[in-house]
Amino acid sequence: MSLLAVEGLSVAYGDVLAVRDVSFAFEEGEVFVLLGANGAGKTSILRCISGMVPARGGAVTSGGRRLNGLRPHQVARAGISHVPEGRRIFPNLTVEENLAVSFIGARAHDNAAGALAAVYEFFPRLAERRRQFGGTLSGGEQQMRASGRAIMNVPKLLMLDEPSLGLSPVMSELVFERLAAIRAQNTTILLVEQNATCLELATRGVILQNGRVLLSGEREALQDSEFVRRAYLGV
Amino acid sequence: MGAYLDAALIPVGQALLSGVLVGGVYGLMSIGFSLAFGVMRIVNFAHGDLVMYGMYVGVIASTAFGVDPLYAIPLSFLLMALLGAAQYQLVFKRFVGAATLQQLLAAIGLGLVLQMIAQVVFGADARSAPSMFGGQFVLLGPLFASAAQIVAFIVAVLCTIAVEALLLGTRWGKSVRAVADDIEAAELVGLSAQTINITAFALACGLAGIAGTIMVTYYPVDPSKGLSLMPIAIIATTIGGLGSIRGSFFGGLFCGVVQQLTAMLWNSALQDVPLYVLLLVFIAYKPTGMFGFRTE
Numbered sequence: 001m002s003l004l005a006v007e008g009l010s011v012a013y014g015d016v017l018a019v020r021d022v023s024f025a026f027e028e029g030e031v032f033v034l035l036g037a038n039g040a041g042k043t044s045i046l047r048c049i050s051g052m053v054p055a056r057g058g059a060v061t062s063g064g065r066r067l068n069g070l071r072p073h074q075v076a077r078a079g080i081s082h083v084p085e086g087r088r089i090f091p092n093l094t095v096e097e098n099l100a101v102s103f104i105g106a107r108a109h110d111n112a113a114g115a116l117a118a119v120y121e122f123f124p125r126l127a128e129r130r131r132q133f134g135g136t137l138s139g140g141e142q143q144m145r146a147s148g149r150a151i152m153n154v155p156k157l158l159m160l161d162e163p164s165l166g167l168s169p170v171m172s173e174l175v176f177e178r179l180a181a182i183r184a185q186n187t188t189i190l191l192v193e194q195n196a197t198c199l200e201l202a203t204r205g206v207i208l209q210n211g212r213v214l215l216s217g218e219r220e221a222l223q224d225s226e227f228v229r230r231a232y233l234g235v
Numbered sequence: 236m237g238a239y240l241d242a243a244l245i246p247v248g249q250a251l252l253s254g255v256l257v258g259g260v261y262g263l264m265s266i267g268f269s270l271a272f273g274v275m276r277i278v279n280f281a282h283g284d285l286v287m288y289g290m291y292v293g294v295i296a297s298t299a300f301g302v303d304p305l306y307a308i309p310l311s312f313l314l315m316a317l318l319g320a321a322q323y324q325l326v327f328k329r330f331v332g333a334a335t336l337q338q339l340l341a342a343i344g345l346g347l348v349l350q351m352i353a354q355v356v357f358g359a360d361a362r363s364a365p366s367m368f369g370g371q372f373v374l375l376g377p378l379f380a381s382a383a384q385i386v387a388f389i390v391a392v393l394c395t396i397a398v399e400a401l402l403l404g405t406r407w408g409k410s411v412r413a414v415a416d417d418i419e420a421a422e423l424v425g426l427s428a429q430t431i432n433i434t435a436f437a438l439a440c441g442l443a444g445i446a447g448t449i450m451v452t453y454y455p456v457d458p459s460k461g462l463s464l465m466p467i468a469i470i471a472t473t474i475g476g477l478g479s480i481r482g483s484f485f486g487g488l489f490c491g492v493v494q495q496l497t498a499m500l501w502n503s504a505l506q507d508v509p510l511y512v513l514l515l516v517f518i519a520y521k522p523t524g525m526f527g528f529r530t531e
Contacts, residue, residue, distance in 0.1 A: 050423060076425035088420035090413045101413045102424040104406045134416075149424060 001064045003028045003188055004049070004080075004157060009058035011044045018044040020211045021058070026204060028156075031179075031189045033198055033205030035222065037231070041211040042192040043085055046159050049190075050082045051075045062157070079156035083163065085192075087146040091135030095126055095145055098134045102149045119148040122178065140171030144178070151182055158182065159190040164198075176201065196228045245377050250499040251492055252375070256384040258491020260450050262484035263391035264464060265471035266398060267442035273478025274415040274435045276334045277327050281346035282468060285315045285440050287461030288349065289447020290364075291357055294456060297364035304364040304452055305386065311444040319440020323433050331432060332418060346462065353458035366452040387449035394445055395484045398438070402480060411435050415478065466507065470514045476524030486524070 005025035011018050019041040026032040034042045047053045049060050051072045060067040067075055076082070081102075090098050099119060103112045120127035123144040129137060137145060143163055150158055163179070164172035180201055183189055191198055199205065199219055206216040207227050215225050222228060268282045292311040293304030326345055330338035368382035402408035413421040414431045422428050447456075467490050475486025493513070494506040517524065 052419065052422075071427070072419070072422035073425050073427045076423055082423045084420060084423060088417050088423075090416035090420065092416050093409065093412055097409050097412075100406075101409050101421070101426065104410050104426065 005061045007059050010056040011048045011053055012056040018211050022213050024206050028188050030203040031183055031201050033202040034192045035205055036208035040208040042208055043161055046161050046192055081150035081155035082159045083146045083150045085161040087142045089134035089142050089145055093134055094131055096130040098145055099149050099152055102152045115152050119152055123148050140167050143175050157188045161192045199223050246499050249378050250495040252378050252380055254492030254495035255488055256388045258488035259388035259391040260446055261467050261471055261490050262487025263394050264446040265468045265483040265487045266395055266480045267439035268468040269472045269478055269483035270439040271436055274411055275331045275432050278334045278339055280342035282443055283461030283465040284346045284349040285443035286447040286464055289315055289444035290451035290456035293364040293448040293451040294362045303366050304448055305366045308445055308448050311448040312441040315444025316437040316441035320433055320437040323436040350458045361455040361457045363455040364451045381453055383453040390449050399480050470510045473514055473517050474524055482524055
């Protein structure tokens with residue numbers, strides 16, 4: 001059974017269909033990419049998986065368990081961590097508290113200290129800034145914090161919505177390097193990106209256009225596709 | 236010369252002392268109001284009516300059961316917290332995150348219902364419930380203070396410190412602050428916003444109950460008392476900073492002092508006038524107040 005399976009999913013805001021009949025599935029250990037331009041429906045798919053918007057049609061299952069209809073906090077407690085677009089740190093909580101709330105959310109109080117140490121080892125810059133308020137961090141630091149918060153509980157699935165958005169090239173490279181390291185720890189990742197360079201990390205993925213699946217396949221197939229070549233490489 | 240100056244300063248010192256003592260209870264009343272706004276963006280115009288019910292809890296304890304109103308504080312907290320949770324579930328849940336006109340009207344309507352019920356149950360007459368400290372005065376050098384007010388002030392300060400400690404130091408408090416910052420992101424890390432909101436709202440209302448019960452030891456209650464206290468809570472919270480617990484408490488102190496100084500220097504019937512002027516000044520020039528929430 002797939003770690004995550006999306007079948008015939010449609011998402012609508014009022015009368016406007018943002019996602020139409022999208023299907024994909026992936027297994028444990030994969031890095032699955034949803035690639036597409038602005039408005040292709042990538043974020044809506046993630047928000048639907050997390051229970052933030054209802055599905056108009058279709059189903060989302062994880063290991064055979066249906067996720068549609070669960071509240072976002074229930075999806076999170078089922079081991080699916082979603083780092084939303086724009087990172088969404090808690091500005092009035094310190095960096096450490098920002099990380100700690102994800103334990104509280106996951107009701108994993110026993111291993112809190114150990115996991116906190118692991119996150120600090122993973123993102124040393126966060127350790128330096130642990131007493132600062134979340135609102136004072138730079139964009140890259142906020143991304144680290146958001147990713148750190150998401151990996152605190154060793155999720156089954158880490159979903160990232162454009163983690164490189166608005167970051168400097170250096171920072172964005174650092175974030176992708178850290179993602180590769182998270183993956184090496186055997187965490188499955190669902191990555192939403194506009195930037196085709198993220199395919200380097202991917203095992204498989206889909207290309208979305210206007211809410212529909214344009215192409216679905218292995219990394220190489222996507223990299224060689226007409227769409228990626230035209231849109232991103234200017235060939 | 237020195238004696239003359241002293242004689243002039245004593246009334247000022249007396250007004251400051253009385254203002255701080257009254258203001259502490261205003262502060263306790265205001266932190267609950269501020270909490271509901273800071274966490275849920277709910278402007279609870281019925282907050283004062285829960286203070287009024289807290290006052291009646293003291294009256295009933297004292298007149299019906301012969302118990303000192305101060306001993307009724309835990310019961311008052313519990314009853315108003317339950318009433319608050321019910322209000323949240325029935326009325327305010329649908330308005331979380333949006334202080335809309337509808338939400339304001341719902342709160343005002345709820346307040347009117349609570350006042351009507353009080354009118355029917357307790358009657359329109361003013362009632363009081365002096366505690367064991369009632370009518371006693373403490374001399375502090377040339378100044379004096381009512382013992383009941385000193386006790387009420389101490390209770391208010393202890394409650395405020397407890398709430399701050401709860402919000403800063405506990406898992407629940409961190410969750411509340413996370414929900415206050417970003418309810419959606421809080422849900423995404425696994426926090427149940429519904430559970431946190433209802434408990435935070437219950438706490439806010441329980442604090443109103445405590446504020447009422449300590450206030451009735453020196454200040455009589457009638458069914459319109461809550462409504463007449465609301466401007467103070469609004470002004471204290473605006474000056475202190477909406478959503479800031481500490482700020483609202485100091486805002487309450489400030490309101491008490493301004494009232495007493497105005498009453499001493501000008502006219503006690505006009506003691507709230509400078510507060511309204513300050514409210515307008517703050518809304519126009521510093522709407523985040525002195526201790527306002529940091530925003531991104």
